[in-house]
Structures are given as C-alpha cells and as structure tokens.
Amino acid sequence: MKGFRNLTGAVVALASVAMPVAAVADGYPDVVRSSIYVPVRDGTKLAVNIYRPARGTTAAQERLPVIFSFTPYRARFRDKANGGGDGKVVELALDDRLAMRSLIRAGYVVATADIRGKGASFGHRRGFQDRTEAYDGYDLVEWLARQPFSTGKVGMIGCSYLGGSTFHTTSTTPPSLKAVFIGASDLDKYAFVRRGGIPAQFNTRPDEPADVDLASVPLDADIDGAMLRAAVAEHAANTPMAPLWYGMPYRDSVSAFTGNQFWNEVGTFNYLDRIRKAGIATYFWSNWQDEPTAQALISAANMPGSKFLAGPGSHCVPPPGFDFTGEVTRYFDLHLKGVAYGMESAPRATYWLEGLDGKGGYVRSNLLPGEGAKPVSWFLGSGRSGTARSANDAVLGKAPAGRGVDRFTVNYDLPDPEYFAFWAQPMDANGLSYTTPALTAPMKLVGFPVARLSVSADKTDANVFVYLDQVDATGKAEVVAFGRLALSHRKEAKAPYDTMGLPWHSGLKADVSPVRPGQVVRVNIDMTPVSRVVPAGARLRLTVAGADPRQRNLKDIRVTPAPIITVHRGGATASRLDLPVNN
Template sequence: MRIKQVLQTCTLTLSLLILLPTVATVAAGDDSGDRISAPGRYIGYSQPIYADDFAISSQYVTMRDGTKLAIDICRPKDKTTGEVVETPLPVLWMHTPYNRRYNGNSKENLTVDHYAGTASRLIKYGYVVATVDFRGLFASFGHNEGYNRGEWLSAARYDAYDITEWLAQQSWSNGNIGMWGCSATGGSQMQAATTAPPHLKAIFPMSFEFDVYDFRVPGGISNVRDPRATPPGQPLPQERRDAMAAPVDSDTDGSLLKAALTDHAGTVESGGQIPFRDSYSKFFTDDAVGQWWIKSSPSTYLDEINASGIAMYMAVNWDEGATKPGPFFAINNFTLPTKLIISPGGHCDCLTPKELTGFDIVIEELRFFDYWLKGIDNGIMDEDPVYFFTYNAPEGSEWRSADAWPLPEEKRVEFYLGEGLLSTKEPEQPGKDETEVTYDFRPGTEKPSGALIYETAPLDEDIQITGHPEIKLWVSSTADDGDFVATIQDVAPDGTVTSYNVQGQLRASMRKLAEPPYDNLGLPYHRFIESDVTPLVPGEPTELSFSIQPISMIIKAGHKIQLAISFAGRGTRRIEPAPEVTVYRDPAHPSRVILPIVPIQTSPVDGAPSANRAC
C-alpha cells in the first residue's frame, strides 16, 4: 500500500516537534563548570552537599479527628561529622497504601530506596523525604475501605492536608512541601491536590488515573468476581499487610502497633461489583462515599485541583495497562503549571528507560523540585510541556518534545477492514467475517487463536503512529451482548509480532455515546451509567466506537500493521454455548481503525546516548 500518498496530504509543522539535548543520565553534581538543564541532564545547578547515607526515624502524627498515622522521616547527614542536618529543608513525602517502610514483601528493601522514583537519592541534595501509611493500613491507626483508594473515604479526605501542614511546621522543614510516587501513590497526590494544602507546592505523580472507572472497569467490562477475593485457606489481605507493618521508634514494646492492628478490624478490601459509573457499593460502610467511581476520580474535582495552584510533573509509560491514558487527559484538563513525560516500559517502570537510553526519571524529579521548592531558576518550566519516547525511532531521536498533546501535526488516517486486510481504500464490495467467540487471545502472538486478524500490506516506508488511535467497528452477535477488544501490533517480515499494549475494549451493551464532562481529546466518550445500557439485537449490525490506548511507535518499511479483534477482556463472562459474532466491512458498514500519523523526525541529537547504558 502507498502510505506515502497519505502522508503527502498532511500539513506538517515540524517546529512543534523539536529535539532536545541528549538524555544521557548525568550526575546532577557534575563539577565540570558547565550549566545544563534539559530532560535527563542536570549539571551545575544542584550539588550533593550532604552524605550519601541518611538518618531514618519514625513516629505517629495525629490527624484532625484524632487518628494517628505512622510516618518515616529520612533526613540528610553532614558529610564530615555524620550528624543529622538541622538546617530547614524542603520536604518530599509519599502517602502510601503499600507500606511506608518496606517495598513489596521484603524487609530488606526500604520503600524510599526501591519504590518507583527512589526519592532517597534526592536527600543528599538537600531534601527531607517522608513516607506515610494510609489510615487503617500497616502501622497507622484507623479504618480502611477500598484498600489503595482509601484516601477518598470521608474520614481520610483531609489526611494528606494534615500531614502536609504538619511537615511544614517542623524545625527541619523550610515549609516548601512536595509529593512523589507512582500508581496508587500517584493517585494519592491527586487526592491531596483536591484539598489544596497551602504548603503543598509541587507534586510528581506517575501512572495515575484521571477517571477511575476507566481504569477499574475499562470499556464497561466489569469483573465477574471481586478481583481481590482471597483463595480458600490463604491469609486475608489485611492479615498479610499487618504482618509486614513496622512499628514507630517510640513503640519499644509493640503495644502501639498492636493497638493499630486492632483498629484495622472490619477492613473492607473492595467495593465488590460496581458495574456502572453511577453504581453504589453495598459493601462500603461510609454512606458519604456514594457513587464510588465518581467519588474517587480526580476528574470529578477539576475545579478544586485547578484552584489549588500546585505545580505537577506527570509521568507514564507506553507499555502500561489501563492507567496509561490518565496523565494525557490530566494535562489537557488541568490549568496549573504542568509537565508530562512518557517513557518506554511498563507500569511504574523506571529501569527500562535507563537501560534503553540512559534516561533517569530521578534527574527530572530533582530538576522539578529544585525549581518549585528551592527557587532554582533552571529553566524547566520554559521547556515544552510534553516530552516523549518513540519506539523504533532513528538512533539519537528517540526522545522529543512537543508544546501540546495530541501533537498538532497529527493526521488521523482511516484504515478500513477488508478481507484479512487493512487499507486506506474504502470498501466497495459486501464483506463480513464470522467466528465463534473464544476467550484465549493473547497480544504479541504470531498466530493468535480466538481473534480476527487484519493487516496492511508490507509498508513501502516507515510510518510513525503517535497519539490515540480509535476504532469504529460494525458487529452483530447471536447473543444480546458481547465484549470486543481491538489490539494494534507490529508484524515483522519474519512474522514476529511486537505489542506495546496498544489496546482498547468495549462491552457492546455499554456502547451509547455521550458528551464528555471534560476535554476527552476528541475521542469517543461513554458515560457507562446503568440507564445507558442498550442490549444488542441478535443478528442486527451495530456500530461500536471506542478509543485505543495511546502510543508512539514507528512501523518500519517491510513491516505490517496488524489489527486483532478478539472477544474477551479481563472480566468477560464465558457463555456456553459460545455466541457467534460477525464483523462487517462493506460500504454500508465500513469498519475502520483510525491511526494518528505524524512525520518522522530523523535528525540525530549530538551526543545521544547509546542503547543499554548501565543503570
């Protein structure tokens, strides 16, 4: 096929897609005399003025309702004396449901050293770093419901506010407070922003949700059972967490920890089945929670967040799951000072960018917090707000910046489904594909079972897909409902399939489109509320429109773009006998996938890092 002919119709504005200096990891304390501040590079602005090791202490902090939360405080030491530094410094803290002290299930690994973002590396540059257990979890007192979303409960809504203001008043704090963390601890930063603590100046949330329903119930495909159900004979989740809880320093006989664990009685792990965005949970005891997906979504609090004045540097990875879209919607809906970086790798993955390109996310944390918490004019906020990695880009041009997202120069190109084919040519003849639903499709397989496969001819030239694909799929089924999953993959000439989690899904009965309550980037929006449920009419062609996870990747000449249509997502209910489904591809029912195509930047960056640079 002639992709070149399509690209020639684009109006390209390359000035909006510029290359920045090399992203090689450079120690922020380099003493060469140069001053460089650019993504991944920071020289001459900030020095490691304290010792490499640090002092850690712990205590309880009392919230406004009397509940005590456990906090670890990591403070720098003087290089010469080894004494704890008393100079008031900025404070970075994490509000976590995953154990303030130990990362994962290992008491060998401190959270500040091993959790994504590894903020302990910033202590020697003149920061205090703290971690706090959510109320009702680990060593903190109180009651938790919803586990890693428990900060949205009524009693917990202002815990982050109270911790922030407590930190600001300590003798070792200069009153400038920031937050860090990924996944649920990225979401807890969003929650903190909704209450706007006066001393919270800047946050660095990674891989967080913007609309929680889209993460927990993507495409309206609700789980068949409680995803946190405990197998018979296994310890309850709360019991496993309690066993890993670390007492605070003053609790020499363990009595405080014992009392805190007693306080955890009645923990509600999950809201159970909450299939619609406007559903109520029958398990939560907090009546004020109401519609949980709405209550716990940052998108619900846009006015409060935008009024907070808190600067944000958001981060996400291309190979993420349902958390991936969150930061893209956030940066388009927040009016605060914001930045966004998109790296290669999976969820909360800081190692892959370092291994592939030498890029170190902690350098970005240091640049950002130096600017907002120390007042160092390093130019970070003068840069383009978006910085992203492109898979398969020419060496030296893998990282680029843009002044907006989606990229202003993207051309949305329609690829129509044909007989096993994807083509920019609209269908002219009747056509359809029929299959029996199977439940075993796995992305990245050469010959996937249980899926209908459509591929372009081998490409004449490289093309770059950067942005948010979407699909308009005409289907019918012998059943009155069904789940439809679209996956875009790269097929090499030897048949090797590469997947970067470029996937979207939709439950057919939830297909009704609506006006979005926020900037949805022009993508199809579904309210997913109970009154919108519309069963399929068996045998009647119906159009499904839904978005696909964003990506930036180059498909090389000779490769093929593959679209796999499968019929099961996580949570799909098996039906016996299996329904038969039909995908239509004719002039009256033109099924098509819409790809965001942008021009390829081929100019190398001088001194660009080589692949596989040591971490």
Template sequence: MNYPKAFLSFLAGTLVCCSMQRSLIAEAKISKPGVYQGYSEAIYADDFDLSSRYIEMRDGVKIAIDIYRPKDKETGEVIETRLPVVWMHTPYNRRYNGSKDKLTVEDYAGSAIELVKYGYVVATADFRGLHASFGHNQGYNRGEWVGPARYDAYDITEWLADQPWSNGNIGMWGCSATGGSQMQAATTAPPSLKAMFPMSFEFDVYDFRGAGGIVAPSRWTPKPDDPPPHEVRDKLAAPVDEDVDGSLLEAAKAEHEGTIETVGHIPYRDGYSPNLTDDSAKQWWIKSSPANYLDEINDSGIAMYMAVNWDEGYTKPGPFFAINNFKVPSKFIVGPGVHCDWCPAKEMTGLDILTEELRFFDYWLKGIDNGIMDEDPVYYFTYNAPQGEEWQSAKAWPLPNEKRVDFYLGEGSLSRSQKTEGEGKDETVVIYEYSRGEIPPGSLIYETEPLQEAVQVTGHPTVNLWVSSTATDGDFVATLRDVAPDGTITSYNAQGQLRASMRKLSEPPYDKLGLPYRRFVEADAQPLVPGEPVELWFEILPISMIFQEGHRIQLVVSFVTRGTPEIDPAPDVTLYRDSNHPSYLTLPIVE
C-alpha cells in the first residue's frame, strides 16, 4: 500500500516520539518516601568482602571491628575505590545477631549490608569491654557514656575516615541501644561524621527508664544462680582475622571480668549510681541523656534521619522530642510495628526502611541531590487509615492542624460534655497483679458511646485525674484502647503513667511540646495525704490511629505497672469526676 509522504513523515515522527518517551520513562528519576529510582544503582555484586581487625583507641584499648566492602560483579575482586562508610557501634555483638546463623548487618534493624552493593562500605564495632573488644564495660548496653569509652565512637569514626578505601564521609545506623550509641557519638561531634540514621532512641533517658517517676528493675540485672552475663555473651564473640589461634580473643575475655552489668536502682533523676566506679558518670540519668547535650549536638551539624515505631514502649517518645530540639538537618519517620521492627511497614504498605537509608546517605555521604531534604520533615503512618492514605507528611510535629479535645470521665463513660450534677467518684482496691499487655484487676474503665463518625487521633494524648488513696503513694496508669462493635480491643502502646509522689510540675529545660514536665528529683517528692484529693496530669505515649464509626474510645485507669512496689495492706484508691474535681482525657484530634 502506498501512503502519502506527509503521513509517512508523521508516522516516523510518532515512532521517534514514542521511542523518546520510552527512554524518558526508563530514565525517570523518582525520589520520595519508600520510592527511589534513577539516582543510585546497585552496581556491585550482591556478595561482599568481610574482614576484621582491632583498632586502637586513644588510651590504647583495642576495639574489634568488622568491615564489609563491595565486590565487582564480574571479577569478584574487592573494590578499591574510595567509598563512604556507614557503621554501627553495638553492645549486641558486631558479627552475629543472636546466633551464628544470622549476621548482624543482615538481621539487625536497618540491615545496612544492603547498602554495600550501592557503593558503601559497612562496618560494625563491639563496644569496649564486650565480646571481642578489650577493655572494661560498665552499664552494658549504655556503656559508651562511661569513662574512656565516651570517645570510642569519635576515634572509630576518624579511623574509618582515614582508610584508603574510605572517601572520608562517615555515617552511622542502628536501633535502640545502637540508636543511643549514635546520640552519644553526636555529643562528641567527630569531624568526619556527616549523617546518622538513629532508630528508637531515648532523648530524655530518665523518661524512658523511669517513665512517670517509676523506675523499673533493669532486665539486665543478673540472677543469683545464673552464670556471669559476660561469659554468656563471650561464647558468641567472633575473633578478628589476625587472631588465628584465638589467643587475642581469650585475652580480651579476661579483661571482661568484673563487668558492671547495670547502673543499679536510681529512683530520682538527680540520684547517684550505686554500681558505677566512674565518678563522672554516677549521676547516670544526667550523664547519659542526649537532652543534656543539646549545645554539643546542635553544634555538631550532623544530619539525622530519625525513625520509630508506633507500637513500642517508652523508647517511643525520644525522636518526637529530638526533632523539635535538635537544630541539625533532620527528618523523622514513624511507622507501624513494634520496637525496631520495620517488617510491618513493608508488608502492609510496601515502604522499605532501607530505601530511606539509601536516599538519606546518598544525599549526605555521596552528594546526590535527590531532593530528600526538600520534603516535609515528618512522615508518619496512621493505623486504620483508608488504603493508600496510611502515610502522610507534615511540616511540623505536633501536627499544625491538631485540635485538642477534652473527654470527661463519667460513670463508666467518656463524654465531651462535663456532667456537673452530684458528687461523682469511683473507688477500688489496688490488686498487685501485673502482666505486660493485660489490664490488671481492679482497673477502672471509661468509654465513649459508639462513634457517629470516624475520629483520627494523631499526637500526644494527656490525662488529668483527680485521685486520693489511703496510702501515701501510688502508681497511676492510663491506657487508650479501641473497642470494636464486636468487642475486639486494640491498643498500640498508647499508655502513660505517673507515681503520685512525683507529681510536682516544673518548667522544662527543653521544648516539651506543651506536655507536662517534671524534674523527678528527690527534693520534689510530695507524699500523698491519705484521703486528700490531688490532681495528676500526665502524658500518654503518642499515637496515630483512626477510631472507626461505630467503635468506642476506651480509657483504662489502673494502679500497677512494671516497677510498682507492693504496699501492705493494699490501699483503697478513689478517682473523682465531679465539677470540683473534673477528670478528663485530652485527645489530639485531626479533622
């Protein structure tokens, strides 16, 4: 068939246009939370080269470190190009995560080994005095704050920056204690530390360990009949390459004798550790809290991408306060799931936290302008949101559009209107039965009527309770729960607590987001006068969730938690809910 020349010219142009369009699609660059393409490619092999060695700290103590370097896809040879380094300072074994079948870099939260094929060197180092490292440890998984160990992260960072395979740009990653070790590193501000990805870390450490003035026993406290914990840990310690006969590892283990596992019971923020031998660290809550190093951290300029999960305990608040008090370049992501577990985010929505690590480190350690720092600084997941709307971004936290709404406690009820008639109160006897995740016997329960429309709660709830007791002290716990029409109850660790004797309020030394602040020092202790009502105002852990239409919002008030001492005889507790003593729950509601 003969076509006119004009049509053939048009067709050719169309084909060229389509070809260009396909090319543009192939080369399209996308960088947004959870999606990253066209900026960074996995140019190296999935395999890696692992080497290990000792590096010497400024006081001569030798620290064990593992180094993971990329290999060429074709030849398998180790890449000699200078690359950025991302490392973790860990008390939990640099090599193995729980067993010799699981490499820490592959199995620990953040799995930074995935960065290697994108052109990064990844490293992990044992804390001083733990596993294969020499030296003495005090405080186990917070030992980096004590004595000479305080500058180990500085020395390791600068050593990594000075290696022939390093481009001098160093980052850190880790979760929980290894999120805290990044905070400690920031307080000493190593010049080569450009960026970090701290997950589930504490900001005000007393608020984590002694939440509401209730200092629970450390889970690291050895039991009398158990073998020394350092001996149990050392069985999984991995020798370094130069230690061919294991003699260096045995010498390191010998220095672990006398390890101080915990700081001991320190009930007040200004109290002194009965266990630590380092005098400078004995005021432990002050010494180990990032909130007390704001000037040092802010002067460091180290960029931070903070992460935390909604369904975790008192590590949860840390990043919320950090993002509002750190003046360094910062981002913040809050996902579904429990402590340090980002699998639910990937399974439920496809967001992989590794993508965020790569985007962040590409920007700060490789200089790739992928726009990550132009995005809203806050990115958060909402439970029960419509499909496709689970993730939202915000320019600030708390959300600028939150509205704080009071729900008054009535006779088993929660209501937006305060009932003033009569004298309202509820009485119960404290029953000392506590089990994690369960409501203790003797608790008081208050619920809304079935909701006429869905209600989104995103932010920091608080509760005001007027109470009295026949005892001179007591612990008060408030838990927020969602009750479905069929009676199914769901909660995402939206809980708060306060010891009544520690109720005295103070001006916060940092931005507390308008939430109640207490010094929790011994001088502020105020015993209850039996039978005399007092008001307790305290925060509930932050949450973002939608209470669906037909569901009820439930508040549980209980009197026993981990760390509550038994009082004999068990006291009678009264909760007041009248016009002179209004008790109410305040929820941050987003329209």
C-alpha cells in the first residue's frame, strides 16, 4: 500500500488520510455559471464569475460556503492562440489544478474575479499586490459573504500571483474570510524579487499587450462587448511591472510610480500580527523545484498552526502521487463546514523527500522541513594542483584546507533559457566548482544550505551566484539548490520576522556599500531549500558564478571588462558550504 513516512519512519497508510467517500462523492456533478460587475469601495467595477454547484441546470438551493480566487491572468477567456477562430473558452474555476472543479462538486460555490486593470475588470494597477488590490479582495470577500447563495463563510485559494492576491487579501482580515490556501507566494517581496539585491526572472517579464485582456469573455450583461473594451482601455494606465521592480534597488527606495517605499507596502510580513489575531487558518504550498518555496516555508514558520505542503516538480504543479484535491477539500471542509475528516489531527507538514527508500516519497511531520536539521560544514579546497580550475580538480572537504585563492572571470555570454525557466541549470562551465568525494553512505538533506564565502573582486561590486548540484556516478548533474547576493548587499541585520535561522540582508540604502577592489569580504548566501536523500556513490558540487542566464536584464547590467571574482580558501574565515543534515 502506498503511504507516507512520519518522523519515526513508520508508514502512515494512505487510506488513513484519504478523503471519506461522502466527501468526494459527485453530489453536484454540474455547474451553473453567472457573471457580474461588482463595484468596490472606490467605485471601480471588477469582473466576477460565480459557479454554483448544480444538478442538471438547477443550482443548489441551500446556502453554501464560497471559495474565491483573484487573478491577473483572466478568469474566463478565449484561447485564440490554441483554439483557432474564436478559440476555446478557458475558465479558471473549471480547472482542477487548484481543485476548484472538485470543490464545486463537493458543495462549494466558487467565485473568480479579475483584479483591477486586468482581464475584464475596469480600473488600472497602481502597483502590484498593493494595498488597493488587497482591499479590493476584502470588498469582494465581504460581497460574496452577503449573497443569498452563501453561508457567510469564505475561503480563498491561489498559486503564484493568485497565491499573492490571496495572501494580501488575508492581510486585510475580512471578517468573513475563514481559511486560505496559499501557493508559491512570498512573505517578503524585496527578499524574493530582488533577492540579495539582484533582480532575476520573477516579476520582471514584459507587460502583456491589450489584445490579451481583450480575449476575455464579456460578462453576461455585456452583450456586445462594449464594457469589456471600455475596461481594457483603462488598463493603458497600468504601472509597468518590470520598471517598477527595477526602479527600486533598495528596500527603502521610493518608487517613482507609487510615490512611497513600495517594497514595504507589499511585504506581507508587515501584517502577520493582524492575520494571527484574526484567526484566519493558513495553508502554504509550493514545490521543491520552484524558487518561491523558500518564502512559502518561511511563511509557514511565521504562522503558528499553519499547514505546509511541498511536492516534487515545478511551479504550481499539483504534487504527483498525492491527493491534492482531497487535501484542499478536506482543509476547507474543516474550516468552512466544520467537518474534520481527520484534517484537525493531521501532522503540520507534508513534503516530498527525493530518494526516500531509493526512489522518493512523502513525509508527514509536525516539524517543518529544516526544523531540527544540523548544519554540517564542507570546506572549499584546492584539489591536487593547488589552484582550483575545474570540477575535476577543486574539492569540498570535511576539514579546512590550507590558504589559497581561486579566480574566475564573470561570463555574460550565457545561453538564453526558456521564457520561464523556473529552475536553474548546472553552471559549472561558467565559474568555479568544488566537489565532494563520492559519498560512502546516503546523506539526508532537509532544509536550507548556506554558502559562507570569503571573496573579493577587482570592481567595486559584483554579483555572486551559488549552485548546489547532485552529481551521479556517470557525471550527470542536477541543480538541487541555488542562491545569489551582490557584494554591496552583504550587510546582515535582524529580520522583522522569523527567518528559520537564515542570514537576512537588510537591503537598506544606508547598509548597501561598495567594496574596494581586492577587499576580502565575508558573504553568507542562503540557498533554496532541499529535501532529498543523496545516495551513496553520488557527489555534491558547489559552483560559484557571477551571472545567471535567468537574469532578464543581463545585457543591461553587463560590465566591460567583466569582473574577476576571487574565492579565498583556508584560514580563520575559510570558505565553506553548510548543509542541513538530518538523522
């Protein structure tokens, strides 16, 4: 029987946590849809789609709880690119990637809405996930709670931007919002979008043309599409996304678009106390091969009683081999219907452990991944030749090596990645690499690796990227974690939230300072979290580089001549890699 492992290693049978038949029965096999413009507090009309459980063409007559999702990606549109002609109608609520179709069958009204300035909604975006948008979410939650089809209890769900709009709406604490399921979102947007002072791919892509929003399906009352066209015309005043983020290099930068310290406004960590006091139940989800997972994990650490889920795979992909729709439904059943189905006693965390029993499997634990991990240090060494030149030469060893230095010139001529390369690829050909001997026994890593390096550069600043690879016996490598930090952003400070013991770089303008060419500085770079058993015979490799192909502005920030970065080994501040080893 398939199962989960708990902390003690015993198997928890899947059947013991599966949804009972009554909860998954197709009680409402059909859907009755309607759409309407709902004005929020400043009068802006937002496009709302309502999906009521039904049998045939008759909607359920009893009051039901509501699940709400708030999207910038069009809640209902014609996919002209793939369908040809008018295209197939794509509806967020009828897709089960976020369990919405299953929730309708299980007796929930599902509502989706376009955020202001996107899709069929009127208005324009002042910023992204700002307080205006957050309070739009508040107004829609309370509107839904007042409708005759509603019990007055509302839940929210979303992943990626939709996870962010869920989190930000939660921060306004609507009285009717009882539970949220937040996927792949951030707690600290500065630490995510400009991690280590370096903007990368997330949130820096070009804005979409008007034709994208014009492909939205007009709302029921908008027979000739005139309201849709009028709404999309207002979107021309939207704040451009990439220039907004690129234009604020420091945590306390004042945005030219919003006129305030916008990073502070959109940092959900500022509102944690408010969410805790409101008693809104929280569930955080992401997948291990997805950069927001670090933020999701830290979010869970800052919300006592929250649940956490991490599956294998990439961005917002339902975890394979796991009853995702059942988990979502049980969660909302508990908090919106008062029906437990075992959810109230389930362990806090469920996560995929790559390599478990040689293959991989899910672990259920009352500890979050990384809690209880013991940092084990591996030190950068020179290998046989005395000066590191390649992955076959430089080593990671269990003891500090003699003093020495390794240098490389930053390579900006990197291959273009796919448009959304959610995960990094090995970079050993573009920097310095340090590799362990083949492991003589399996090594269980769960938590955050941290690269603690002594470095210098021949410029007043340089970007440092680090990658942790697992290399099998044939030499095939995969990136299992990565991080980044500009030397000028090296100063650390006490974070305004629990970082699970990780270094926190303030990013404040007063704390950002150049280095003198040749000055040796210490940098502590936390990497994305890992959850895997590295098998015996495999090796671990740390690569240090100066650029990453996923930087969308790589051509703009190119320095000529390219910086030369030096890694310093040995001595009192020996460069090392701390790995989160679990027993």
